[in-house]
Amino acid sequence: MTTADDVRSIEADALPTRFARGWHCLGLARDFTDGKPHTVRAFGQKLVVWAAADGTLNVLDAYCRHMGGDLSRGTVEGDDIACPFHAWRWGGDGRCTRVPYARRVPLRARTAAFPTVRQDGLLFVWNDPEGKPPPEDVTVPRIAGATSDEWTDWSWYSVEIKGANCREIIDNVVDMAHFFYVHYSFPTYFKNIFEGHTATQIMKGVAREDVRRPQAEGSSAPTVLGQTSVATYHGPSFMTDDLTYHYSDGDVDSVLVNCHYPITADSFMLQYGIVVQKAGHLGDTAEDVAAKMGEFIKIGFEQDVSIWQHKARIDNPLLCEEDGPVYQLRRWYEQFYVDAAEVRPEMTDRFEFEIDTTKPNAAWRAEIAENLAQRNGGTGSDATAGAGTGAAVSGPV
Amino acid sequence: MAVRSDSRFLDAPLVPVSCRVCGAGVRVRKSTWDQTSVQWDGEALASCTERRASGPGPGPSGEVFRGCGALAEAIREAAVLGEVRVRSEDG
Ligand code: FES
Ligand SMILES: [Fe+2]
Numbered sequence: 001m002t003t004a005d006d007v008r009s010i011e012a013d014a015l016p017t018r019f020a021r022g023w024h025c026l027g028l029a030r031d032f033t034d035g036k037p038h039t040v041r042a043f044g045q046k047l048v049v050w051a052a053a054d055g056t057l058n059v060l061d062a063y064c065r066h067m068g069g070d071l072s073r074g075t076v077e078g079d080d081i082a083c084p085f086h087a088w089r090w091g092g093d094g095r096c097t098r099v100p101y102a103r104r105v106p107l108r109a110r111t112a113a114f115p116t117v118r119q120d121g122l123l124f125v126w127n128d129p130e131g132k133p134p135p136e137d138v139t140v141p142r143i144a145g146a147t148s149d150e151w152t153d154w155s156w157y158s159v160e161i162k163g164a165n166c167r168e169i170i171d172n173v174v175d176m177a178h179f180f181y182v183h184y185s186f187p188t189y190f191k192n193i194f195e196g197h198t199a200t201q202i203m204k205g206v207a208r209e210d211v212r213r214p215q216a217e218g219s220s221a222p223t224v225l226g227q228t229s230v231a232t233y234h235g236p237s238f239m240t241d242d243l244t245y246h247y248s249d250g251d252v253d254s255v256l257v258n259c260h261y262p263i264t265a266d267s268f269m270l271q272y273g274i275v276v277q278k279a280g281h282l283g284d285t286a287e288d289v290a291a292k293m294g295e296f297i298k299i300g301f302e303q304d305v306s307i308w309q310h311k312a313r314i315d316n317p318l319l320c321e322e323d324g325p326v327y328q329l330r331r332w333y334e335q336f337y338v339d340a341a342e343v344r345p346e347m348t349d350r351f352e353f354e355i356d357t358t359k360p361n362a363a364w365r366a367e368i369a370e371n372l373a374q375r376n377g378g379t380g381s382d383a384t385a386g387a388g389t390g391a392a393v394s395g396p397v
Numbered sequence: 398m399a400v401r402s403d404s405r406f407l408d409a410p411l412v413p414v415s416c417r418v419c420g421a422g423v424r425v426r427k428s429t430w431d432q433t434s435v436q437w438d439g440e441a442l443a444s445c446t447e448r449r450a451s452g453p454g455p456g457p458s459g460e461v462f463r464g465c466g467a468l469a470e471a472i473r474e475a476a477v478l479g480e481v482r483v484r485s486e487d488g
Contacts (some may be wrong), residue, residue, distance in 0.1 A: 011401075141457040141458075141460065191463075193463070230458045232457070232458040240456075240458050255456065255457060319404075319405055321484065325403070327400060328403065349436065349438050349442075350437035351436050352433070352435040353434045356428070356430070356431035
């Protein structure tokens with residue numbers, strides 16, 4: 001019998017034993033094109049990444065099938081990677097092309113190769129525990145701004161997150177309330193749409209009066225009035241965010257990428273980047289604006305990271321009506337952790353969830369008024385500690 | 398890793414609503430007048446006329462179909478008629 005006095009327990013199943021099927025962004029393509037092999041730890045493995053002579057980026061399991069040498073410590077020879085141990089050459093398709101000291105290459109000299117795509121300045125790898133190639137209709141969207149002269153180049157950041165499974169960052173897609181409490185932003189509109197392999201968050205927000213960017217205090221710099229964000233995960237790990245900041249002197253359009261790849265079941269590499277449209281009123285400061293927005297978004301991620309590193313994994317979150325669709329999001333996310341043949345309609349069927357922000361907004365307005373009154377009363381600014389960091393500019397996570 | 402159920406949806410389940418324009422049958426839940434959850438299936442999605450008429454917007458997230466206006470209207474009517482209970486109205 002459940003009574004009102006029963007203590008609710010946190011339930012947490014074991015961490016998943018496999019890694020999500022889908023395209024994962026490894027970072028900026030140009031970081032891998034220096035003619036050297038690169039070590040990437042991902043999907044519980046060690047990988048080698050290198051650029052062939054024609055610029056094609058290749059990804060193989062790093063361990064040589066001969067005697068286990070680490071290919072990522074080898075050398076690039078033409079299109080191939082040469083093992084540092086006995087110089088066996090491996091091609092981007094995973095086949096051994098040459099054993100310099102042997103008459104012929106032995107049978108079955110083939111290692112695990114990951115399909116790659118180089119697009120809009122980014123490198124993507126396809127992970128599939130079943131070893132199948134990517135279906136035609138499972139693609140990464142184009143980011144037109146990334147290759148346009150009218151837009152800035154990527155401002156790109158990566159950070160390794162230890163002690164958390166990557167589901168934590170996925171959960172934030174639906175977590176409206178944390179944007180106020182963790183990121184000091186103020187969502188006024190919040191809707192989620194899950195469909196197929198995409199999960200979208202549409203959010204509008206306004207700037208908080210009790211959170212001011214220190215450099216804006218007393219200066220004539222334009223102030224942020226609010227933002228409009230349409231952010232979509234295309235598969236399990238790559239999110240694009242059409243993000244418009246409404247400044248006092250005009251809008252700034254940007255595309256923010258938020259992506260990650262799992263390293264182990266309880267660590268992942270979080271990466272994010274931003275390109276900004278060189279709007280007329282920005283003059284030639286667009287690159288600076290992009291870098292600055294990147295810095296603000298970095299602060300936002302740091303706020304999330306400190307939550308993740310101390311929280312418990314929880315499979316039975318206790319939700320109020322003003323919370324988002326955490327369970328439905330996880331149902332969507334599960335499609336990437338089962339065999340392709342096991343994906344059920346309930347995981348991919350379209351689901352919409354629009355939150356009523358009336359009650360949260362009223363509560364937050366009251367809290368902000370209290371913070372301002374306290375500040376004006378000269379008492380400590382504890383209530384907004386950390387808020388002066390300018391993190392009112394936050395991403396969709 | 399079986400996903401558990403959302404107890405909010407067990408306490409007040411989704412109920413069927415049909416679009417007056419295309420006939421799409423979806424399931425709906427409303428916790429307030431301004432909160433709506435809509436569960437589609439493949440058949441409903443295929444019959445939605447607004448969706449078919451909509452083109453992708455600009456930007457890499459532009460593909461997403463924001464929602465159907467005719468269906469929203471049908472849901473509102475169903476709520477007014479009490480066919481869809483609005484949780485916050487329950488004593
Ligand atoms: S282990 Fe790689 S060549 Fe021998
Ligand atoms: Fe966050």
